[in-house]
Amino acid sequence: QVQLVESGGGLVQAGGSLRLSCAASGRTFSESTMGWFRQAPGKEREFVAVIKWTGGRTHYVDSVKGRFTISRDNAKNTVYLQMNSLKPEDTAVYYCAAALRILGRYGDSTEYDYWGQGTQVTVSS
Numbered sequence: 001q002v003q004l005v006e007s008g009g010g011l012v013q014a015g016g017s018l019r020l021s022c023a024a025s026g027r028t029f030s031e032s033t034m035g036w037f038r039q040a041p042g043k044e045r046e047f048v049a050v051i052k053w054t055g056g057r058t059h060y061v062d063s064v065k066g067r068f069t070i071s072r073d074n075a076k077n078t079v080y081l082q083m084n085s086l087k088p089e090d091t092a093v094y095y096c097a098a099a100l101r102i103l104g105r106y107g108d109s110t111e112y113d114y115w116g117q118g119t120q121v122t123v124s125s
Helices: none
Strands: 003-007 010-013 018-025 033-039 046-052 058-060 068-073 078-083 092-099 119-124
Touching: 003 092, 018 033, 018 092, 018 119, 033 068, 033 078, 046 068, 046 078, 058 068
Parallel strands: 010 119
Antiparallel strands: 003 018, 018 078, 033 046, 033 092, 046 058, 068 078, 092 119
16 A cells, blocks of 8 residues: 655745655555645645656746755655745645656646645745
8 A cells, every 4th residue: 555644844934945755655666756736725736846756857837946856765765845945825735646657747636646645834924
């Protein structure tokens, strides 16, 4: 049974930083795609960033490019989202997601097989 457990959310002032973690367990992830999505109140779930487990290729939504960095630690089976220069509009519940294959449509949430429970990120102005 695959499990994804997020941590690292919290309250931070605008301009601050947070690092989210997603600990994955239950299988090997060598051919997986790992993504971060977010959902703000009253809005649809939005793609944030993705990393291909093998090779480490990454993609980001335009609004976070240059501020957020996705990475993974193979030994720990953990994916990270380093968020710098946070803005109030980054406030949302952030979700980790896993697809057990390499995705082409990595921005489509319906392509992912497993989801974490979410972690709240609140950025105050």
